[in-house]
Amino acid sequence: MSKSINRRDFLKGAGVLAVAGALPVSMVELAFADSAQNFSFAYISDAHLQQIKGAKFVNNWDRGLIRAVAEANLLTPKPDFIVFGGDLAQLGKKAELDHGAEILSALRSNKVYHVMGEHDYYLDLGQYWEKLFGPQFYSFDHKGVHFVVLNSILTYDDWTYKRWPTAEQRMLEMADLDNPNGSPFMVGDKQRDWLKTDLEKINKATPIVVISHSPLQKIYKNWNFWTDDAEQVQALLRPFNKVTVLYGHVHQIQYNQIGNISFNSVMSTAWPWPYPSTYAQAEQYLPKLTVPMNRADPFFERDATGWQFINLSNGNVDMHYDLFSNTNRTVAFNTKTGEPEDTVFQSPDKHIPPQTQY
Amino acid sequence: MHFEQLKFAALWIMATSLAGVLSAPAQADEFTQADLNRWQEQYAKVVKDGRELWTSSKLGSNGVACVQCHPNAADTHPETYPKFQKQLGKVAPIWEMINWCIQNPLEGKALAADDYKMIALQAYITEERRGVKLAPGKH
Ligand SMILES: [Fe+2]
Ligand SMILES: [Fe+2]
Numbered sequence: 191m192s193k194s195i196n197r198r199d200f201l202k203g204a205g206v207l208a209v210a211g212a213l214p215v216s217m218v219e220l221a222f223a224d225s226a227q228n229f230s231f232a233y234i235s236d237a238h239l240q241q242i243k244g245a246k247f248v249n250n251w252d253r254g255l256i257r258a259v260a261e262a263n264l265l266t267p268k269p270d271f272i273v274f275g276g277d278l279a280q281l282g283k284k285a286e287l288d289h290g291a292e293i294l295s296a297l298r299s300n301k302v303y304h305v306m307g308e309h310d311y312y313l314d315l316g317q318y319w320e321k322l323f324g325p326q327f328y329s330f331d332h333k334g335v336h337f338v339v340l341n342s343i344l345t346y347d348d349w350t351y352k353r354w355p356t357a358e359q360r361m362l363e364m365a366d367l368d369n370p371n372g373s374p375f376m377v378g379d380k381q382r383d384w385l386k387t388d389l390e391k392i393n394k395a396t397p398i399v400v401i402s403h404s405p406l407q408k409i410y411k412n413w414n415f416w417t418d419d420a421e422q423v424q425a426l427l428r429p430f431n432k433v434t435v436l437y438g439h440v441h442q443i444q445y446n447q448i449g450n451i452s453f454n455s456v457m458s459t460a461w462p463w464p465y466p467s468t469y470a471q472a473e474q475y476l477p478k479l480t481v482p483m484n485r486a487d488p489f490f491e492r493d494a495t496g497w498q499f500i501n502l503s504n505g506n507v508d509m510h511y512d513l514f515s516n517t518n519r520t521v522a523f524n525t526k527t528g529e530p531e532d533t534v535f536q537s538p539d540k541h542i543p544p545q546t547q548y
Numbered sequence: 549m550h551f552e553q554l555k556f557a558a559l560w561i562m563a564t565s566l567a568g569v570l571s572a573p574a575q576a577d578e579f580t581q582a583d584l585n586r587w588q589e590q591y592a593k594v595v596k597d598g599r600e601l602w603t604s605s606k607l608g609s610n611g612v613a614c615v616q617c618h619p620n621a622a623d624t625h626p627e628t629y630p631k632f633q634k635q636l637g638k639v640a641p642i643w644e645m646i647n648w649c650i651q652n653p654l655e656g657k658a659l660a661a662d663d664y665k666m667i668a669l670q671a672y673i674t675e676e677r678r679g680v681k682l683a684p685g686k687h
Contacts, residue, residue, distance in 0.1 A: 240612070242611050250653065366603055368619035463617070468622045470678065485623075488645075489634075
């Protein structure tokens with residue numbers, strides 16, 4: 191098959207130029223109404239770099255991240271910063287995190303903010319990750335917006351510290367999405383206390399953007415499309431006028447509005463996940479607002495993967511999904527309805543057949 | 549042949565063939581709860597082996613497992629097969645798609661249609677999809 195022959199060649203030649211030729215122009219031009227006030231950032235997530243042996247990594251996942259980095263470098267105007275949304279590694283190994291840091295070092299950006307994913311964490315509980323990328327939770331301010339980054343993939347102490355004979359097994363037990371031996375994600379008391387204090391000094395009119403790996407809402411528990419203490423975190427965010435939660439982990443398009451809080455998910459650069467509704471034995475709660483991504487075509491290995499750039503005009507999020515092998519999507523906050531909406535496909539008569547997930 | 553006639557013919561054949569036998573074996577269509585349990589156990593074992601293959605990296609050469617992209621075998625749609633696969637250019641049975649995923653994302657070797665592993669994978673996929681109506685040909 192020509193695919194396997196091309197693999198090596200692509201990696202070798204995976205310079206920015208190789209990719210630039212394939213980029214639709216619309217993806218890299220971003221016009222701001224008021225360039226002083228608005229800003230954009232790029233959001234890349236869930237690369238799942240997977241070591242095979244020594245310096246050998248799964249090509250497919252490598253290519254996803256390499257391509258996202260190359261494309262993000264072409265954004266004009268340049269994004270103010272980049273977020274990497276977690277699951278850089280597949281099994282939390284030093285080699286995988288190092289490999290990821292190396293690929294990400296090609297980003298032409300002043301600043302990359304990192305989010306902890308469960309695949310980065312459960313081998314050494316984030317120790318090596320911290321060395322490379324800094325604290326596991328923190329906040330910062332940018333052009334009038336208050337950003338908070340949480341480690342939302344913690345779980346019960348008993349599971350983390352007492353259940354497993356080795357760190358390797360603990361990592362493996364958390365790595366498979368549907369493993370009944372897994373455990374629900376949570377932010378936990380310590381971080382919620384910290385968050386409460388962090389938000390106390392912020393004016394209620396300041397737009398808040400919370401970035402986590404897992405959704406800070408409850409969608410499907412068995413796949414950890416879920417955060418156990420989501421309601422408690424939401425309660426801390428309720429006093430603010432404009433709040434957006436951005437999350438990875440789900441490898442698919444999701445969006446929702448709960449009270450004052452908008453929720454937007456991001457795609458994986460590695461592989462797409464089925465919607466929980468497609469699992470015949472599952473009870474789940476996909477937000478009604480969400481118009482699903484297209485069903486992935488397995489014959490295009492980059493289909494239903496991608497990255498996003500986000501425009502924060504007036505504190506609300508316009509999420510642009512750059513889908514490598516598919517039509518791009520935009521989910522933007524509609525100030526009239528007070529909800530995030532797809533700018534093309536939102537109304538039921540605009541849905542297309544590939545969006546039917548079953 | 550009419551159903552009543554069929555039944556009669558069958559009885560007649562049985563009666564004549566049993567005539568010379570001393571101890572009659574069980575009727576062909578009679579099975580016990582013990583039989584049912586045993587068959588169910590056999591099936592459950594194959595499903596379990598299928599689940600093990602699903603989560604193991606042994607089917608391929610690059611450490612990737614089916615479960616990474618198909619949690620609980622979601623998005624495998626066994627009820628839609630056989631169906632036309634655009635890229636294969638023909639109506640294909642599900643084992644050809646299983647092989648496609650083994651050869652591509654897992655960079656592994658295709659399995660024979662009657663390989664025990666192939667049967668176990670199908671048993672697991674179908675078990676996870678139980679209750680869904682057959683929809684052959686649906687894309
Ligand atoms: Fe992930
Ligand atoms: Fe994750």
